[in-house]
Amino acid sequence: MSIYADLRVLVVDDMLTMRKIIGQQLKTLGATNILEANDGTTAWEVLERESTVKPIQFIISDWNMPQMKGIDLLKKCRAHPVYKDVAFLMVTAEAEVTQVKEAVGAGVDNYVVKPFTPAAFEEKMKAVYTKRFGAK
Numbered sequence: 001m002s003i004y005a006d007l008r009v010l011v012v013d014d015m016l017t018m019r020k021i022i023g024q025q026l027k028t029l030g031a032t033n034i035l036e037a038n039d040g041t042t043a044w045e046v047l048e049r050e051s052t053v054k055p056i057q058f059i060i061s062d063w064n065m066p067q068m069k070g071i072d073l074l075k076k077c078r079a080h081p082v083y084k085d086v087a088f089l090m091v092t093a094e095a096e097v098t099q100v101k102e103a104v105g106a107g108v109d110n111y112v113v114k115p116f117t118p119a120a121f122e123e124k125m126k127a128v129y130t131k132r133f134g135a136k
Contacts, residue, residue, distance in 0.1 A: 002030020003129060008054060010035045014063040018114070022060055022091065025121050026040070027118045040068025044076060050107065058128070063092035063099065071103060078107045083104040087126055087132040091116070 009031055013019045019036050026034055035056070037043035045059065050056050059077065061070035068076075070090055077083040088105050093114045101109055109128040112120060 003133075004029050004031040004125070005043060006033070007058050007129075008030055008033045008035070008050070008056050009058045009060065009065040010037060010043060010056045012040060012059065012065070012073065014039050014065040017113065018062065018091075022121075026060075026125075027116060028118070028124060029122060033040060038077075040073035042067070044068065047077070047080075047083060051075065055082050056086060057134050058087040058132075059091070060089045060091055062106045063090060063094045063103075071099075071106060074106050074108055075099055085132070087128045091121075 003041060004026065009026055011019050011022045011026070012036060013022065023034050023036065032069045035046055037046050040061070043059070047056055063070040070092065074088055074090070077086050077088065088107070088109050088120055090108050090111045091114060093108055095113045110124045
């Protein structure tokens with residue numbers, strides 16, 4: 001059984017195609033419980049709704065989105081009692097050093113730049129999983 005099988009994952013990206021690509025990558029890795037949101041505001045609504053049921057455990061978010069950017073979603077999560085320790089992987093086309101530093105300063109667990117290979121995505125997922133949940 002995959003280490004990701006029981007993990008509750010939220011994929012946040014304003015592009016449907018990117019959400020589908022990430023979702024397919026997650027399924028390939030064995031994840032089965034995947035939710036989606038098309039921007040940070042919608043993602044926050046999902047997070048709040050799920051926090052009273054069974055909180056999301058892993059967020060994969062784009063940086064540039066309408067409504068609420070991924071960096072703002074990350075900051076909001078880190079300030080929330082339920083989501084302060086949620087695993088957070090930023091997936092973005094932004095590779096500026098200042099943005100990477102801002103994400104690290106805000107508490108991102110890892111960062112992968114688009115376009116990415118399946119191997120690069122899996123490597124980043126494993127690194128975040130190990131950091132937040134321990135090696136299995």
